[in-house]
Amino acid sequence: MSGSHIPDHQPRPFVDLLVSIVAPSLILMKLSGDEHLGSVNALLLALALPLGWGLFELVKYRKKNFIAVLGMISVGLTGGIGLLELDAGYLAIKEAAIPAIIGLAVLISTQTRYPLVRTLLYNPNVLNVDKIHTALEKNNSTAEFEGRLQKASYFFAGTFLFSSIMNYVLAKWIVVSPSGTEAFNEELGRMTLLSYPVIAIPSMVMMMLIFYYLWRTIRRLTGFTLEEALAPHLAEK
Template sequence: MEHNKNQLGEQDSPKSALLNLLFNIVIPVLILSKWTDEAHLGPVKGLIVALAFPVIYGAWDLFSKKKWNFVSVLGVVSVLLTGGLALFKLDGFWFAVKEAAIPGIIGIVVLFTAKSKYNLVRMLILSPKLIKVEVLDAIIKEQKLEVPFEKLVIKTTYFFVLSFVASAILNFVLAIVILKSPAGTPEFNAELGKMTALSFPVIMIPSMAILIFSLWFLLRGITKMTGVHYNEVIRS
């Protein structure tokens, strides 16, 4: 389990989480919903201004931390794609495809790396910041459980894949249901803002529920397999 010892990046502070929420959701939603009519910014300028906030924040986050952050990069790419589709005035179907494609692609990558050292469960959960890796490693070696433990990690990874599949489906359905107006109109921008606002409760909550279940499945499996309660290997 030596490859489990890769350190994760620093966890986001409450201030960073608040800025992330403001720049990526709250401010763009307000602009798209309230200020893209002809009396204010207009549909095109309003869309550009709204998309500028997550792009600028994502770029600042990347450069200020002096390292590439996958989530920030993904956010910037997603926003640029949204802007490009809107400026070319493509209809809502293509926005739905874009919304589904990003989590879908991530899910495929996670699936194909499940049996490699880049396994998502290993990188996110079996990290020295969360788990006493040396203790868990010693227990597994002592009880000769390397093969069953590897199978448990892979099974848990499949639940992670399921969360991305669910996100892709929900993204597609949400976009199809909400985006009805022609692209490039104030009505379309308002619908885009509504879709962004609804994405958290409609998509994030079910996806997080699956991820939490995945964590429980892994920890419960460790307890059943080793006879050692998972509290003994989780860092306090």
């Protein structure tokens, strides 16, 4: 199949939320009893949903996403801890390790030609990068902008540090039962459900503030309005 036949990826946040958080949490909390699926089968089904959805997106849209791959690894490790009945303390370590690895990758990327914040926020799919770069050069502001972009990278890494700490605290606070038990599954489901309002939403707000910081910098250094700075396909909408 040629690249031209690969469909465009359309974000579906509500479907992602339902498949990755709500449905697995409900399965773990409501179907882990022996009168239903049992602890092992409920755990397998709950893990299969986000893992299967991630693989489906990867195969259909051919999107090799570092963060998405780490997410699938995270799901696999959670399953391993539950199925092998390892100490629940490993779950807290795993929950903290994944965002910590991403944050470390963000920091390391600042020393390369392709910092992750540039890939995720300052990219042609979101902003008219060529137009902005031309204006920055014309105003002799390129160096100042690069410094601000570097600072945005540090803020970006900070969001993952926050997520890492909160993941660890949430896991230690909620998941206290031995792995492989019905109680462990129920606690895992409760932790997954709580992770959205406690961790995901604050992290999303911080990401929006970082983008706003980046946008304010672009507006000050180029004089562009938001419509003028956006990528052409977004500006048209």
